[in-house]
Amino acid sequence: xxRLKLVLQYFQSNSESISxxxxxxxxxxxxxxxxxxxxxxxxxxxxxxxxxxxVMIVPPVILFFFGVLINRHAGVMMDEWMRPVGNRSKNxxxxxxxxxxxxxxxxxAPMVWILVTLLDGKIFICAFxxxxxxxxxxxxxxDTDLNVMTIMSKVPCKEDLIFRxxxxxxxxxxxxxxxxxxxxxxxxxxxxxxxxxxxxxKPFLDDNASSMQTRYWSNYLDVEQKLFxxxxxxxxxxxxxxxxxxxxxxxREDVSVYLPPPFIAGHCFEEWEDAEKEKLHGITRQEQMDxxxxxxxxxxxxxxxxxxxxxxxAWVSWRKHRGKVKYSDV
Amino acid sequence: MDKFRMMFQFLQSNQExxxxxxxxxxxxxxxxMYSAFEFNCPCMPEYNYTYAIGLLIIPPIWFFLLGFVxxxxxxxxxxxxxxxxxxxxxxxxxxxxxFCSVTxxxxxxxxxxxxxTLMDGKSFLCAFxxxxxxxxxxxxxxxxxxxxxxxxxxxxxxxxxxxxxxxxxxIAASRxxxxxxxxxxxxxxxxxxxxxxxIRAIRPCFTQAAFLKTKYWSHYVDIERKMFDETxxxxxxxxxxxxxxxxxxxxxxxxxxxxxxxxxxSDSDEDDEDIRRSxxxxxxxxxxxxxxxxxxxxxxxxxPALALRKNYADVHENEKVNGxxxxxxxxxxxxxxxxxxxxxxxxYYSKV
Numbered sequence: 243x244x245r246l247k248l249v250l251q252y253f254q255s256n257s258e259s260i261s262x263x264x265x266x267x268x269x270x271x272x273x274x275x276x277x278x279x280x281x282x283x284x285x286x287x288x289x290x291x292x293x294x295x296x297v298m299i300v301p302p303v304i305l306f307f308f309g310v311l312i313n314r315h316a317g318v319m320m321d322e323w324m325r326p327v328g329n330r331s332k333n334x335x336x337x338x339x340x341x342x343x344x345x346x347x348x349x350x351a352p353m354v355w356i357l358v359t360l361l362d363g364k365i366f367i368c369a370f371x372x373x374x375x376x377x378x379x380x381x382x383x384x385d386t387d388l389n390v391m392t393i394m395s396k397v398p399c400k401e402d403l404i405f406r407x408x409x410x411x412x413x414x415x416x417x418x419x420x421x422x423x424x425x426x427x428x429x430x431x432x433x434x435x436x437x438x439x440x441x442x443x444k445p446f447l448d449d450n451a452s453s454m455q456t457r458y459w460s461n462y463l464d465v466e467q468k469l470f471x472x473x474x475x476x477x478x479x480x481x482x483x484x485x486x487x488x489x490x491x492x493x494r495e496d497v498s499v500y501l502p503p504p505f506i507a508g509h510c511f512e513e514w515e516d517a518e519k520e521k522l523h524g525i526t527r528q529e530q531m532d533x534x535x536x537x538x539x540x541x542x543x544x545x546x547x548x549x550x551x552x553x554x555x556a557w558v559s560w561r562k563h564r565g566k567v568k569y570s571d572v
Numbered sequence: 573m574d575k576f577r578m579m580f581q582f583l584q585s586n587q588e589x590x591x592x593x594x595x596x597x598x599x600x601x602x603x604x605m606y607s608a609f610e611f612n613c614p615c616m617p618e619y620n621y622t623y624a625i626g627l628l629i630i631p632p633i634w635f636f637l638l639g640f641v642x643x644x645x646x647x648x649x650x651x652x653x654x655x656x657x658x659x660x661x662x663x664x665x666x667x668x669x670x671f672c673s674v675t676x677x678x679x680x681x682x683x684x685x686x687x688x689t690l691m692d693g694k695s696f697l698c699a700f701x702x703x704x705x706x707x708x709x710x711x712x713x714x715x716x717x718x719x720x721x722x723x724x725x726x727x728x729x730x731x732x733x734x735x736x737x738x739x740x741x742x743i744a745a746s747r748x749x750x751x752x753x754x755x756x757x758x759x760x761x762x763x764x765x766x767x768x769x770x771i772r773a774i775r776p777c778f779t780q781a782a783f784l785k786t787k788y789w790s791h792y793v794d795i796e797r798k799m800f801d802e803t804x805x806x807x808x809x810x811x812x813x814x815x816x817x818x819x820x821x822x823x824x825x826x827x828x829x830x831x832x833x834x835x836x837x838s839d840s841d842e843d844d845e846d847i848r849r850s851x852x853x854x855x856x857x858x859x860x861x862x863x864x865x866x867x868x869x870x871x872x873x874x875x876p877a878l879a880l881r882k883n884y885a886d887v888h889e890n891e892k893v894n895g896x897x898x899x900x901x902x903x904x905x906x907x908x909x910x911x912x913x914x915x916x917x918x919x920y921y922s923k924v
Contacts, residue, residue: 279691284751285744286708293751307769320776390712401743474788481794481880485801489876490856493867528878532785539781542885 257464258315261347264312268351272305276358285370287391290398294369298359302352309348315340318464328541336463341457353433360426363419364398364446370421371397374414381408470538480522481531591677594642598681602635606688613698613731620731625637628689630880632682639678646674648794666793669786682765682897690757693750694731700749701730709744748876800871803856807864817848 284293296348310316319340322332361364372394376382383393383404397404405411525531614623640646649670652662689695702724706712715723729735736742775783858864 280693282693282747282750283753284747286748289751290914293755296758297754300762302763304758307765309768311772312848317875321780324776324780345612391776392907399743399747403740470680475791478788478792478795479799481878482792482799484676484880485796485876485878486799487856488880489871490803490807490858490867492876493870504630522880526880531788531878535784535788536781539784 243553257468259463261313261343265309265347265350268305268309268312268352272351272355273358276355276362281364281368283364285396285399285402287372290395291369291370294365298365300355305351305355308350309343309351313344313347314464315344315347315460318460318467319344321467322463324541325542326560329544330542333453333456333459335456335460340460340463343460357426357430360422360429363422366422366425367415367418368398368422370418371395371414374418377415378412378417379410379413381410381413383408383410405420461542474535477525477531480525484522484526523567583658591643591645595639595680598635598639598642599684602631602681602685603688605631606685611694611698612818613694615729615732617721617728620702620728621699622812628686628695635681635685636678639681640674640924643674643677645670645763645794647728648797651797652793655875656873658876660875663786664887665782665786666790668794669783670790673790683760687757687761690753690760693746693753693907696753697746697749701745702727704730704745704749706741706745708748709741712738712741714738714741773787777823804868806854807856807858810851811859811864814852814855 249430268318279297281297284290322340323337372391374394376390376394386393387509388406394414395406396404397411401413525534555571583644611627614620650669652670653667655662704727706715708726715726716727726736730745731741733742
């Protein structure tokens, strides 16, 4: 019982906390990606806005898809949604819960990217320098024959010669950056307020009992899939081992008929102790395994382990009451 | 339960995590190689494009092939493809699955190289500087009155800091081209991620049952190969041990009587017997060179069917049938003490 509890705890903590960990790592990756990315404003009136909006929008989309890709729950959710009904009824609430959990986790890294770009300000400056009214600032370079738009579009570029001797560029820079940071902090505040409100009012809106059920069954699906994969891996190993041993023995039978019946033959079956037989669970042929895997998808078993549980319990009850047969199903 | 977990982790960690680790290391290596590599545009109209595009394409091909070389599953795939049918039919979907998984892992390092190259922009600048329109960047009289060939020569020098005098044109042009190059880079990344997302998300809509099957059997093929190698190693060890023992015993009769005298010490004798018996077991009945050669030959030319022996299955079936009467515990009971108890119970039941 103790061991089982430990294993269950491990699985439970493992599944959700691993997803959370991956989510946070992806957010950190997105920050690192931004700092290592060499932002290169074209400083041309036609391209500034396009480039900035591109850099603000495309990486979050990429990070979102990537977040969905590496999330385990995406696979579990798709499996549960697409499977045939089989022996087990489908519960759309569980699918919805998994979907919303997955989307929430996948949205963190894109939001971090957008906030970092806004707080840094380079993108806003590149996009909106042409929309600033130059009359607000002194030191506008009048000596060139370029038009106003072209001059304003060169503001994001530090090396440009026309701004060399004036503080005009820096002034515009600060002005736009200030706006950008204000927008960034407001978005952050809004998100936090939304999150807090959602947390506080959720028990009023949702039925607590059914949400507990949904959480349980979505975790169950995740654990079940993991255990199935593990069982398949162990089964494959046992199958391979037995297959190889059998192959050697068949060769022996083909080649040398004059050997005395070796004690090996008898030994083999005894050697395949109960523990090893249990590992194969009675699946010893390719067709059986194929049927098992096909049935796992087309007709998932009922969520009812009474038979298995009763069997072990009956055994225990027999041990308690020595003279009496308590197990009445036989 | 703990052993179960540890074993599974060991199996998993050995196969998949190892390959994922190699994949990650190669991706980092490709990024590091790019930053360590000194990009050196020739700044001549005939060679710029070739150099730049070559640098964009050839290292990814090299990384892709390296990924194939470093992946163990490639040899498993090739073996499974080329083996004679024997007693086991071939399933092309398994080959396809293995090929897809090897290819996916090998594509990561090339993708990293291409995206880093595009984000950096030097390659595009080198390749496309001759097609630039200078007037876009301002009113410059640089190219007025020059012939086409001379214009191209001047434009080709743009990527080189020390060869092109007009710094403001150079900076403006390099910004412009870098911006386009980065846009291409982001679009490339978006396409790759979206494709991967579609494959991952949409695949369960089709052929999920077949996918479970191919995943299991391709993993099985890999594990079977490992098990065969392990069994051969164990066999070789036991073969060698017994061969040497027999040689010593044949060489001198005194060794025999020495053994007989020592048999008074029953414990050590039992241990020796156990060790000898386990060595004999490990031989699995193959005791001659020709037999072993036949085993190894047949393993390739005629792989056995995926069906464990009928006798074993029959034994298991019989136990199951009897087990139903006994409460069906046979397959699910560990250890021998329960066996004893089981027998007792069966006796009692028959009395009733």
